[in-house]
Amino acid sequence: MDVQTAPLIRMKDIEKHFGSVIALAGVSVDLFSGECHCLLGDNGAGKSTFIKTMSGVYKPTKGEIMFEGRPMRFADPRDAIAAGIATVHQHLAMIPLMSVSRNFFMGNEPLRKIGPMKFFDHDFANRVTMEEMRKMGINLRGPDQAVGTLSGGERQTVAIARAVYFGAKVLILDEPTSALGVRQTANVLSTIDKVRKQGIGVVFITHNVRHAMAVGDRFTVLNRGKTMGTALRGEIAAEELQDLMAGGQELVELEGSLGGTV
Numbered sequence: 001m002d003v004q005t006a007p008l009i010r011m012k013d014i015e016k017h018f019g020s021v022i023a024l025a026g027v028s029v030d031l032f033s034g035e036c037h038c039l040l041g042d043n044g045a046g047k048s049t050f051i052k053t054m055s056g057v058y059k060p061t062k063g064e065i066m067f068e069g070r071p072m073r074f075a076d077p078r079d080a081i082a083a084g085i086a087t088v089h090q091h092l093a094m095i096p097l098m099s100v101s102r103n104f105f106m107g108n109e110p111l112r113k114i115g116p117m118k119f120f121d122h123d124f125a126n127r128v129t130m131e132e133m134r135k136m137g138i139n140l141r142g143p144d145q146a147v148g149t150l151s152g153g154e155r156q157t158v159a160i161a162r163a164v165y166f167g168a169k170v171l172i173l174d175e176p177t178s179a180l181g182v183r184q185t186a187n188v189l190s191t192i193d194k195v196r197k198q199g200i201g202v203v204f205i206t207h208n209v210r211h212a213m214a215v216g217d218r219f220t221v222l223n224r225g226k227t228m229g230t231a232l233r234g235e236i237a238a239e240e241l242q243d244l245m246a247g248g249q250e251l252v253e254l255e256g257s258l259g260g261t262v
């Protein structure tokens, strides 16, 4: 990661109110190319609201968003996707009975012209799908394997590989590991590592400090719509991250029992 360069996305003092609910109360986060930036926080901390603001789903109530050095003004998420901001949701938009390659190219179908007719270009789609999945370390039985027969981790990888193939500069992953077992989690974390090494900026949302520590370059903890800043890898221990997620209660107790400031 090169922190000397300007951030890909700069979110500054972002506030988001839903009526009287203040979901974000002034959050600042920078995302750089080639980093995995972990966004941690308990339920209701504001993680999803924050990434939806980043990806053009919500307009911030207050605050500034810069994308590649310019003020970001996306009318809707499609603009954000066209600019290279891709989101992979935990509940993936995929059709289980359809093949991996059909799902890979859903909405971006490659067409082959035969006379006046246009057909889905199976050969091209199959070739690209096999190749892109292989790059992520997954050897499919075949491109026509149904998505429903893949494991949860493999499905996450299809969604990630697809976003990368279609030119994502920013990849937002909302809890990609929360429903997975140990081995599947390891596969997804290794995919994140590969993606980051290609220079894509990854936002990795998780509840799980161990998952974050395994791949994160920087860590931002959200707590009730606020953040206490961002820590670099090596600057913070897992226990400290856990405490921040819990609102620092442990630290306060420790402070009390030591009779001074910690």
Ligand SMILES: Nc1ncnc2c1ncn2[C@@H]1O[C@H](COP(=O)(O)OP(=O)(O)OP(=O)(O)O)[C@@H](O)[C@H]1O
Pocket (backbone or CB within 6 Å): 018, 021, 022, 023, 041, 042, 043, 044, 045, 046, 047, 048, 049, 050
């Ligand atoms: N559309 C909405 N309308 C009203 N309140 C909302 C809306 N979206 C989120 N909130 C509130 O904002 C706060 C933050 O929610 P958010 O979904 O961002 O949390 P989260 O960190 O993603 O939680 P989780 O870990 O459960 O996914 C919560 O109090 C939630 O109830």
Ligand SMILES: [Mg+2]
Pocket (backbone or CB within 6 Å): 047, 048, 049
């Ligand atoms: Mg959420």
